[in-house]
Each structure stands twice: as C-alpha cells, then as structure tokens.
Amino acid sequence: MIIHPLEKKIILASTLITVAFGVLLLYAAFQQKIDVPDCVPFSKEYLEPGIHKIDEKNYKAVVVSSMWQFAPQQMSVPTGSEVEFFITSKDVVHGFHIAPKNVNLMALYGQVVTYRTKFDKPGVYKIVCHEYCGVGHQSMLSEIIVNDPR
Numbered sequence: 001m002i003i004h005p006l007e008k009k010i011i012l013a014s015t016l017i018t019v020a021f022g023v024l025l026l027y028a029a030f031q032q033k034i035d036v037p038d039c040v041p042f043s044k045e046y047l048e049p050g051i052h053k054i055d056e057k058n059y060k061a062v063v064v065s066s067m068w069q070f071a072p073q074q075m076s077v078p079t080g081s082e083v084e085f086f087i088t089s090k091d092v093v094h095g096f097h098i099a100p101k102n103v104n105l106m107a108l109y110g111q112v113v114t115y116r117t118k119f120d121k122p123g124v125y126k127i128v129c130h131e132y133c134g135v136g137h138q139s140m141l142s143e144i145i146v147n148d149p150r
C-alpha cells in the first residue's frame with residue numbers, strides 16, 4: 001500500500017491533536033479540578049423528576065419530557081408560591097405550556113430551559129405539550145395543583 005507523504009503528515013497531525021485533546025481533558029478534570037460537562041438530561045437530578053421545596057415560598061420543579069409523557073404528571077404547591085421550572089427532554093422536542101399562566105416553553109434534548117413564575121390564584125393548572133412530537137402528542141399532559149393554604 002502506498003501512502004502519499006502529505007496523507008502521512010495529515011494522519012500524524014490528526015493523531016497528535018486527538019491525543020493532545022485527551023491529555024488536556026484529563027489535565028483539566030484531574031489537575032485543575034474543572035468539571036467536565038456531561039449530557040445534562042442524564043445527570044442524576046433529571047433521573048428523579050419532581051417538585052422540591054426550597055423554602056416557604058419557593059419551589060423547584062424538575063420536569064423531564066419524553067414520548068409521550070411528562071414526569072412528574074402532577075405537582076402541587078400552596079397559593080402564593082414561586083416555582084422555578086427546570087425542563088428537559090429525553091428524546092425529541094416537546095412543548096411545555098401552562099395556559100392560564102401564559103408560560104410557553106420548549107423542552108429540548110441535551111438542554112435545560114428554566115423559567116420562574118408565581119402562582120397567586122388557587123386552582124388546577126393544566127400543562128400541555130404544544131409541540132407536535134408523534135402519535136401520542138395529544139395525550140401528553142401534566143398539571144400543577146395550587147392549593148389554598150387556609
């Protein structure tokens with residue numbers, strides 16, 4: 001087999017660049033203690049979706065969308081709570097729409113979208129996927145129950 005001298009140089013250069021990249025990555029992770037980013041939807045937190053109480057007035061909602069459901073399918077908070085949503089997708093693009101709140105977001109694979117909103121009125125707020133995502137799209141629902149604390 002005959003390899004052109006230029007091709008040899010390119011193979012050598014790309015091998016060196018790949019090795020250097022690996023060495024620098026290990027150097028950053030272990031020597032500099034820099035967090036090497038990983039794929040967000042697979043972080044532990046996103047394997048355990050749910051609503052978490054931060055303090056009396058603040059909640060954090062971790063929502064994982066997938067074909068064709070939201071997890072969790074129901075959340076509840078007291079009236080007057082402020083909820084910060086962290087929304088991601090396990091697969092395709094999904095929507096996240098809380099109609100009475102005018103919250104209109106997209107759930108994307110590999111990304112986390114955040115949004116903070118306050119629930120001043122008690123009631124059941126339906127959440128729908130409003131981004132066509134396949135045959136089960138119309139049944140992709142969740143809800144947030146805002147309780148009157150009295």
Ligand code: CUA
Pocket residue numbers: 066068093094095129130131132133134136137138140
């Ligand atoms: Cu998910 Cu439409």
